[in-house]
Amino acid sequence: MSDIIQEDIFYYCEEKNFRGIESKVCLSQLSLTITETGSGNKKRTINVDDVIGCLCMRNQDPNEGQRNHEQDTVSVFLCIYFYSLSKNFKKSPYRKRETALLRCHKYPSFVENCDHVAKWQSMLYSLIQSKELYPHMSATTPNTSESRRLLIFVNPNSGPGVALKTFNTRIRSFLGEANISYDLIVTTHVGHCQKIVQDSTDLPKYTGIVAVSGDGLLYEIFNGLFAREDWATMCEIPVGAIPQGSGNGLARSLAHFNDEPYLYDPLVVSVLNVVKLKSREMDLCLINTTNFPKLISFLSVGWGLMADIDIESERLRMIGEARFTVGALARVMRLRTYKATISYLPVDGNVPSEQMAPLPPLDEPLSDQRWVTETGEFVCIYSSMVPFIGTDLFFAPKSVLNDGIIWLMIVKAPVSKFQVTQLLLSMDKGTHVQLPWVTFVPVTAFRLIPDKSVGPQSYLVVDGEKLDTQAIQAQILPRKGRIFMR
Ligand SMILES: Nc1ncnc2c1ncn2[C@@H]1O[C@H](COP(=O)(O)OP(=O)(O)OP(=O)(O)O)[C@@H](O)[C@H]1O
Missing domain, CATH: 2.30.29.30 (Pleckstrin-homology domain (PH domain)/Phosphotyrosine-binding domain (PTB))
Known part of the structure; x- marks a missing residue:
């Protein structure tokens, strides 16, 4: 005792x-x-x-x-x-x-x-409650209950569209009981949250920024922070994930790390992570694509089968996460393959603890001999830095929040519809990583160059956000973000 x-x-x-x-x-x-x-x-x-x-x-x-x-x-x-x-x-x-x-x-x-x-x-x-003064806050910030204030974004259109109602009926009372003050912003359009996070001069006064949404608004928060001139300090502001979307991979992963009963009531375990005001470092990923020179990813990068399922099922957002199952059925029936070159830098026991050297620009070759390269037809290329990419998608079972690793899955053609179905079905238990036709490697960086023959019907997805197919490379930024997690 x-x-x-x-x-x-x-x-x-x-x-x-x-x-x-x-x-x-x-x-x-x-x-x-x-x-x-x-x-x-x-x-x-x-x-x-x-x-x-x-x-x-x-x-x-x-x-x-x-x-x-x-x-x-x-x-x-x-x-x-x-x-x-x-x-x-x-x-x-x-x-x-x-x-x-x-x-x-x-x-x-x-x-x-x-x-x-x-x-x-x-x-x-x-x-x-944590009494931490985060590096983004000035040393003179008094650490009283009044000075602990959250900036909360609610996306009223997340998932089934009940995020604002849920905030008013449930989340508000948690905040009251925890004696936490907050400013609330209800987003009105795509990019609204990102713009505020990027431009706000008031941001350093907040103890943290919270998204009541799916992973989409979290993506806007991390990218809004990244676009700021003071990112070097503001990347330390803790971010909170309260799941209300159709894709809630980060909230699900945080519950997994704490062995919390997420499925019974995702909201309770996620709000608990926020109101205790304790935070941990998490890995982020720096992304360059042909059209977007610098993006931040906190969750996943995908191309091929799973990215197509994600985007093509977006119109079913109203049915919540079930949209992925319906979308998967449709896509497997009309299985596509895509020509590309994928290169990756495998983790060889030397997980970077500090930031690695920047990758060469996309149009320059990768000179380091340790890179592994494969060219051919692929069904799916997908990566993540957290274990769950959706409530039932246990993508990277060994992933830890700040392990400095991107977990990369490569599924090369040919594979049958049966094998693809098996892949998708085994993802709820994480056993897909053992399938013989699946390559699953821990890496610190990768580069994907789709072949010119790949048409506009395929998508590239970064944290669930759609980009047109284009060349992309990613490198780990170890422990560069912070997340509320008790
Ligand atoms: N008021 C709004 N109306 C429409 N879209 C919005 C609004 N506010 C934010 N968005 C956008 O909605 C997108 C999806 O948000 P969110 O992740 O919260 O929901 P979701 O249902 O999980 O969707 P997804 O699965 O695409 O991530 C985000 O990219 C965000 O930019």
Whole structure:
């Protein structure tokens, strides 16, 4: 058991019993334990990691719940909000919202009790929320709850189109319970978020930027940051992913790293990642294409089969992530192959910890002898830096957030429709990497040059965003981004 930081007598209130049961409350780095002092000695333990916030309050209605007692005007309540891991009847875990209400009646006056509970509150906050001052924030930024402010973008058209409603009905209350202030921007058009992130002079004052959307708005945030003159410091601003789109690969991957029950309620586990205000470094990728000299990718680059499925199924956005399944069926029936040259720099035990030298321009040859090159007909070329590229697409099982690796999959023709179906079906378990007709390699950079014969019916996809087919190269930027993850 970790050392006790603070302990006191409170009255633990259940249901409408606002007098509560006398209990000893102990706070340590890891847990808050509430033990009844009476004969029962009943004990409740709350993991500090599950707590998102707490409020000081007084009983609004002195008649309510106290009919048999003298009116209590001096007690102050500490209400703790937490999301514990529970099991449902099928025994799969899920996060459940709970509250613990503690009445303080230590002192004879309301003001003294208020001060006392406020001390508990600030002690709890110092444990449950990160106090980090990120490098993008000036050293003089006061680190108080008022100074911790998020910039939140909501794409009302993400996925099934309920992101704004979800923000108002669910996410707002999380932020209130966690005592986090924010500025909200509802995006109105493509590029809206990117432009604000790119141009805002206020950005350094925010603790983080959050997207309530699919991966598309996250792409705009990372590219908006990258386009800023002060990117070298602003790349340190943590970004938060609250999934509402039809493609939510990053949010799904973050839950995977923490072994969180994402599928039961993606929103809860993702909001928890944000409201704790803890962040981690993540790899990004620098992309050059013929038409776009510099882009940032945080998720994936694809060409061929899977990119086509992604783009061709976009009109089915209203059905959420099921669009990928429908799109896959259609594309496998009309399987295409594409001529190209793919080159890659395999990881040979030397994963770069710092930024590697820039790649030569796309029209210059790759002189380094370590590059591997293949030319021919391909069904699919796809890469990612995170394990999940969609809720059920466990693309790179070994991927870690900041391993300095791009995981590259190459599927060369010929392969049968049956084999392609097997590839797509095995991706929900990540077993596609073992299929003999699939090349799956950890790399630090790659270059793809589509043959001139490839027509406009094929797409290049960067983080789910469509580009016309063109030459592209990518190189890892190890630990160049930051993401909210507890
Ligand atoms: N108000 C808006 N109307 C239409 N498009 C918007 C709006 N706001 C943002 N966008 C664009 O919508 C695109 C998709 O956004 P998002 O990722 O949130 O949803 P999605 O349903 O998951 O889509 P995708 O699967 O394409 O990523 C983004 O590229 C973004 O630029």
